[in-house]
Amino acid sequence: MRLADTAVAHSCAVSSAAASTPGTEQLTSVTRGEVRTMMLYLRKARERAIAIRDRSPGGSYLESVLTRTIDGISVELSQLDYLLASKPAEANRTEPGRRMRPAI
Template structure:
């Protein structure tokens, strides 16, 4: 996911897909404030998961699931922090290129 083409304070988030070319990628318009709001929600969910894990029996299945969940939320928060810190990338509209390499055999 990457912020691209700023328009009136909004960014289009590019989601990777199996197709090639940027024109085929689906986009979603989000603002940095939307991302911050999602981060607030994730922090609260992480705090709840930590509180529940602290009250669960040591070595239980629930503790292991919550530990993995907390690790996943932490990773997601760090990725969103990274996206907010990056400057938007301006992608040029590219058509078919004459300099494109021929297909591999």
């Protein structure tokens, strides 16, 4: 009986993974202010996780989970900082129609 349940769960996971192919991502328009608000939320969540980790027993499972969580939040914050600092790709293009030099 357990194998049948596992097979059903596996087939559901495979079908959901197949539905999210790389070419079908949905774009969401987000303003700089909204990104800054997300960053503020992530910073507060990281600070709270650090405070909880500092009160947890050393070497515990909770400490290791919180350490990984804090590292993940730090990576997300650095990526958002980079995205806010970089210019859009379309702004860098000077000649949109010409990619190569003319043939001889």
